[in-house]
Amino acid sequence: MAEAIDTLLRVEHLTMRFGGLVAVDDLSFEVRQGHIAALIGPNGAGKTTVFNCITGFYKPSEGRLGLRHGKPAVWDALDALTDSGARRRIHPNGTLFLLERMPDYLVARQARVARTFQNIRLFPGMTVLENLLVAQHNRLMFASGYTLLGVLGFPSYTRAERSAIDKARDWLNRIGLLARADDPAGDLPYGAQRRLEIARAMCTDPVLLCLDEPAAGLNPHESAELNELLLAIRDEFAISVLLIEHDMTVVMEISDHVVVLDYGVKIADGAPDAVRNDDKVIAAYLGIAGEDVQSVEAEVGL
Amino acid sequence: MxxxxxxxxxxxxxxxxxxxxxxxxxxxxxxxxxxxxxxxxxxxxxxxxxxxxxxxxxxxxxxxxxxxxxxxxxxxxxxxxxxxxxxxxxxxxxAARPVAAAPPGWRSLVGRWFVPFAIGFVIAYPAIVLFSAGFRGALKWVDNFGIQILIYVMLGWGLNIVVGLAGLLDLGYVAFYAVGAYSYALLATHFGFAFWILLPLAGILASFWGILLGFPVLRLRGDYLAIVTLAFGEIIRIVLVNWVSLTNGYAGIGGIPRPSFFGIPFTADDNGFAAVFGLQFSPIYRTIFLYYVILALALLTCFVTVRLRRLPVGRAWEALREDEIACRSLGINTTNTKLTAFAMGAMFAGFAGSFFAARQGFISPESFTFLESATILSIVVLGGMGSQIGVAIAAVVMIGGTEIMRQLDFLKDIFGSTFDPTQYRMLLFGFAMVAIMIWRPRGLVATRSPSVFLTERKTIAADLVKEGHG
Incomplete structure (x- = not known):
């Protein structure tokens, strides 16, 4: 277990079948604590399916998705937890989760994996501030005594709500939307909606942030801002980020680690520079690699 | 040619x-x-x-x-x-004329003073009617207009939680109203429990049925949800019709005990309300008391709903209406959230139902047909989903309009003695709905008021607010 010393998320033999279609085939990779990992691949490679499996929206056909809170030593209990049939095992120095056994909302609430969506899913008819308060639902729900104390107007809830608003204000300041806090989220420009969705995910206090194409539809200036935001999230909060992205300027600049999928199979895994020069990756993106051109031409008979 | x-x-x-x-x-x-x-x-x-x-x-x-x-x-x-x-x-x-830039001043003035004025008016209403119509005439105005409208205001506000806030289309809401009414009627006639004990009990029983309905429909959306809730409403009514040994079927349950004034009955004898307070006996006292009971219940419904909207559970309801998948990604248990919406809505219907049974003294399945569900739902839709004021206005217009049509006897002089204006009720409702849907497609009060604000409370335009999954 030496190499897994600061692994946060461990995906092992993940397979997802939809009827006869194998969307993800025996995929294994790891995301380390405080790293930004990118999941890239051509369209239809199965990236979003992997996300949906990790965040509990799909139940994987096969595979194990382990996530740890606390000390790396809790990984030692992984096999015991798997055999026990439980969803999680709480240790004195941390907790181990098996995400494939948890429904979506518990992945977010207990395992603290937050996500954003490829097609933005804000609450458009609620204000920007309300969007960030909904994200802090579970803490506020507890503070309001599961609604009972809140209806009676107990001060503990008022305090909790004030601190939740402070936290939201903090994030709005960070993403530059403080002036628009009281506007409906559906009125924001596209780039601001993307940033708001990330801020909303961060308001759930995640340990792992899964971003599905956060730079899609952003102009170069906005992409650069996004890079800064993601690096700040990684460095200030020590949160791991797993992102799906097509914008290579984002992927190559900020990620510590890149996993490349093609037709549901992992074809490369490593540092950005290594992946960029990988023959298989070039072949997947551009058709075939440079040095193969002659041999292919010979095969075809040119 | x-x-x-x-x-x-x-x-x-x-x-x-x-x-x-x-x-x-x-x-x-x-x-x-x-x-x-x-x-x-x-x-x-x-x-x-x-x-x-x-x-x-x-x-x-x-x-x-x-x-x-x-x-x-x-x-x-x-x-x-x-x-x-x-x-x-x-x-x-x-249409060609440019829109005036500043909103007219009187509108914001009306907006600010409408709610306090309306609450003041409904509190003073029995007194106003007593002074203007006298003891005999006031009975009709307090009972047919006041109490009847307030029951529907309360039902509208209750359904507003399910339909307006959580965005779950419920076509069988009257089932919970029936559960409340029959709970009170059966427990009061068989065991002699008092109104004030049975009122919360009826609410609890109705919300229990709300949860029971909630479970099977959790996974349904849109049209499918509407159909199943409609079927549930009919199931309850048909059980009430056919379980004769318990509910007495179509014949209904009569002789339901009336609520007393904290132990003092509204009767003509020496222990009655009028005698104790040294007044001359009149049925109006009971009616006025019932009026204030339903007014208090309706205001309680409104107060709780307004309060809940500002609590995490209320925000979760609205978030559920906006986007269920996003809710789940934020760790919100959508199952519980939907069930609480069903349970809360059903509870208020249960309160209203037990009040209804206590007021009528007689209930039968006839009072709980699909038409009632449709009326309550149209009150919510016409008023503007999620808006408390809009729903109240719509209830006044719809139920008050029906009652006024009953009073239009002079029309018989014009159209002949066989003319019954109430027969045209549904036609006029239909016209009203078509008109509202043309001019205000999202109801009378279509804008949404945010539950919390940082610097300024701005109303949210209707076209941004989602209507939910069904």
Whole structure:
């Protein structure tokens, strides 16, 4: 277990079948604590399916998705937890989760994996501030005594709500939307909606942030801002980020680690520079690699 | 024929634009009216033009009603002509006029003072009626108007939680109203429990049924959810009809104990309310007491709903209406959130139901038909989903309108003694709905007021707010 010393998320033999279609085939990779990992691949490679499996929206056909809170030593209990049939095992120095056994909302609430969506899913008819308060639902729900104390107007809830608003204000300041806090989220420009969705995910206090194409539809200036935001999230909060992205300027600049999928199979895994020069990756993106051109031409008979 | 010749000439309009420009608005209106009359003729010919009647030999014969048909077609055509000549240009001029930049001052003034004024008015209402109509006349106004409307205001507010906030279309809401009413009726007649004990109990039982309905429909959305809730409402009603040994079937349950004034009954004897307070006996005291009970219950519903909207559970309901998947990604248990919405809505219906049973003294399944669900739902939809004020106004208009139609006896002098204005109730509702859906497609109060704000509370335009999954 030496190499897994600061692994946060461990995906092992993940397979997802939809009827006869194998969307993800025996995929294994790891995301380390405080790293930004990118999941890239051509369209239809199965990236979003992997996300949906990790965040509990799909139940994987096969595979194990382990996530740890606390000390790396809790990984030692992984096999015991798997055999026990439980969803999680709480240790004195941390907790181990098996995400494939948890429904979506518990992945977010207990395992603290937050996500954003490829097609933005804000609450458009609620204000920007309300969007960030909904994200802090579970803490506020507890503070309001599961609604009972809140209806009676107990001060503990008022305090909790004030601190939740402070936290939201903090994030709005960070993403530059403080002036628009009281506007409906559906009125924001596209780039601001993307940033708001990330801020909303961060308001759930995640340990792992899964971003599905956060730079899609952003102009170069906005992409650069996004890079800064993601690096700040990684460095200030020590949160791991797993992102799906097509914008290579984002992927190559900020990620510590890149996993490349093609037709549901992992074809490369490593540092950005290594992946960029990988023959298989070039072949997947551009058709075939440079040095193969002659041999292919010979095969075809040119 | 002039119309046909005209429309034949119209095909040449594109080629000769200068001629088209010369056409006077009078001719355009005539053309328009002609087409409208033709359509009316086509539609009304089978509906009004022909009639089948049994003759003396009990054989069906076809009769024609040309005078009636043609006079109707003429009226429609003439109305269209008047519209096209006078109303349509005015509308076009109005649309072309730039919108005033600043909102008129009186509107914000009305907005600020409407709620306190309305609450003051409903509190003072029995006194106002007593002074203006006297003891005998006031009974009708407090009972038929006051109590009846407030029951529907309360039901509307209760359903508003499910439909307006959580966005779950419930077509069987009256089932919970029935559960509340029968809980009170059965427990009070069999075990003699008092109204104030059974009121919360009826609410709890109704919310229990709300959860019971909630479980199977959790995974359903849109039309499917609506159908299942509708079926649930019918199941409850049919059980009430057929379980004769418990509910006495169609005959209903009579002799339901009336609520007392904290132990003092509203009777004419020496221990009665009037005697204890040294007043002359009158049934109006009980009615006024019931009025204040339902007023308090309705205000409680409103207060709790407004409070819940600002609590995490209320925000979760609204978030659920906006986007369920996003809710789940934020760790919100959508199952529990939906069930609490169903349970809360059902609880208030249960309160209203037990009040209804206590007020009537007699209940039968007739009072809990689908029409009731439809009425309550249309109150919520017309008022504006999620808006407390809009729902209250819609309830006043719809239920008050029905009651007013019952009072319009002078119409009998005009249309003959067999004319019953209440028979046209549904027709007028239909017109009202069509009109509202044309001019205010999201209900009377369509904007959403945010539950929390940082610097300034801005209302949210209706087109951004989602309607939920069904």
């Amino acid at each position: 002039a119309v046909l010749a005209h429309s034949a000439g119209e095909s040449g309009r594109a080629r000769r634009p200068n001629i088209a420009r010369e056409r006077s608005p009078f001719v355009v209106a005539l053309h328009d009216a002609g087409i409208t009359a033709l359509i009316a003729f086509g539609v009304l010919l089978p509906l009004i033009g022909f009639q089948t009647v049994q003759n003396i030999n009990e054989v069906l014969v076809l009769r024609t009603r040309w005078p009636l048909l043609f006079s109707l077609v003429a009226i429609i055509g003439a109305s269209r002509f008047v519209y096209a000549v006078s109303v349509a240009p005015w509308l076009a001029r109005r």
